Amino acid sequence: MDRIYLASPHMSKEGFEKEYVKEAFDTNWIAPLGENVNKFEEDIAKYVGTTGAAALSAGTAAIHLAIKAAGVKKGDIVFCQSLTFSATVNPVIYEEATPVFIDSERDTWNMDPKALKKAFEKYPDVKVVIVVNLYGNPAKLDEILEICNEHNATLIEDAAESLGSLYKGKQTGTFGKYGVYSFNGNKIITTSGGGMLVSDDNEKIEKVKFWATQAREKAMYYEHKEIGYNYRMSNICAGIGRGQMKVLDERIAQKTAIYERYKETLEKDNNFEMIPIPNDSVPNHWLSVAIVKNKEKYNPTQIIEMLSNNNIEARRVWKPMHLQPVFKNCDFIKVEEMPVADYLFENGVCFPSDTKMTKEEQDRVIYVINS
Numbered sequence: 001m002d003r004i005y006l007a008s009p010h011m012s013k014e015g016f017e018k019e020y021v022k023e024a025f026d027t028n029w030i031a032p033l034g035e036n037v038n039k040f041e042e043d044i045a046k047y048v049g050t051t052g053a054a055a056l057s058a059g060t061a062a063i064h065l066a067i068k069a070a071g072v073k074k075g076d077i078v079f080c081q082s083l084t085f086s087a088t089v090n091p092v093i094y095e096e097a098t099p100v101f102i103d104s105e106r107d108t109w110n111m112d113p114k115a116l117k118k119a120f121e122k123y124p125d126v127k128v129v130i131v132v133n134l135y136g137n138p139a140k141l142d143e144i145l146e147i148c149n150e151h152n153a154t155l156i157e158d159a160a161e162s163l164g165s166l167y168k169g170k171q172t173g174t175f176g177k178y179g180v181y182s183f184n185g186n187k188i189i190t191t192s193g194g195g196m197l198v199s200d201d202n203e204k205i206e207k208v209k210f211w212a213t214q215a216r217e218k219a220m221y222y223e224h225k226e227i228g229y230n231y232r233m234s235n236i237c238a239g240i241g242r243g244q245m246k247v248l249d250e251r252i253a254q255k256t257a258i259y260e261r262y263k264e265t266l267e268k269d270n271n272f273e274m275i276p277i278p279n280d281s282v283p284n285h286w287l288s289v290a291i292v293k294n295k296e297k298y299n300p301t302q303i304i305e306m307l308s309n310n311n312i313e314a315r316r317v318w319k320p321m322h323l324q325p326v327f328k329n330c331d332f333i334k335v336e337e338m339p340v341a342d343y344l345f346e347n348g349v350c351f352p353s354d355t356k357m358t359k360e361e362q363d364r365v366i367y368v369i370n371s
Helices: 016-026 035-048 059-069 090-094 113-122 141-150 202-212 235-245 248-266 300-309 340-347 359-370
Strands: 052-056 077-081 098-102 128-132 154-158 178-182 195-199 272-274 288-292 348-351
Touching (some): 016 235, 035 052, 035 195, 052 059, 052 202, 113 141, 141 154, 195 202, 248 272, 288 340, 300 359, 340 348
Parallel strands (some): 077 098, 077 128
């Protein structure tokens, strides 16, 4: 049996990516920067509706430079959603700041606005908040942005998993001062590895590009007045990204069909509950995720092992950052006695959501889960 992946790279059948990569070879521009990088930035900015974009080597690099652009300094506190992947918060440590983790709410699984308000009561001087659109599902972005504005805090939107998702008709990644997308191999589109920082503050975008090219001053020699980074995206990777943008909407439609099929087949016996989708959101359904409801029959570990025995990849819901040993000394703000993030981690399963998966292969996944 062929292996069924959680999510894997999916090139266009038309070969769009090859055309742009060939263009880079034909022009001998195998380097960071180049025409593909410029055009990929334009493509992303146009698609999501921002005025500026900076193509970088990873989504983590984009978060790092967003934090730096927001003015985070050594010793500062940064509020960050706890239920996320570590790449969201690691850049806070790069800048020698301290993360304080915020619990999730049950409607979207993302940052709880009530917990965020509580966090500002305890730490009123915090000036940067990082919210995440988990698994492509938009957070309660209006409420969170309103709270940030009340406290004159900059919102950074980690939309690494939610490119193409809509909240109240607007693209995710565009609600905060800075938005971040990721293009590693398992995302809805890929550049093999890479990320993008978007913003309507073009001056800050240019500053980010400056930092990302080793903070090299304009001079006849290498002049440096600031510390910079080797964070710019390669022209080859950007060429892949340009081709992938042509099939983004198709990938979203495929991911949505996968989610709806799981919902139709797995929820009918009340054994599972798929991640909820609020009426004001249109997620990209990057991963189809569910909570195990029938604890007598199922548990996440058992399901993952059953699937693995049939050459099918599945995964637990992300382990919250406040439970990670590396962040054991960081504060965590919640409003419910049992943290929502803990509940989702302990009871959640990510099902295969690969856009190359056929209907017959998804049938196989569902059969194993129900067996």
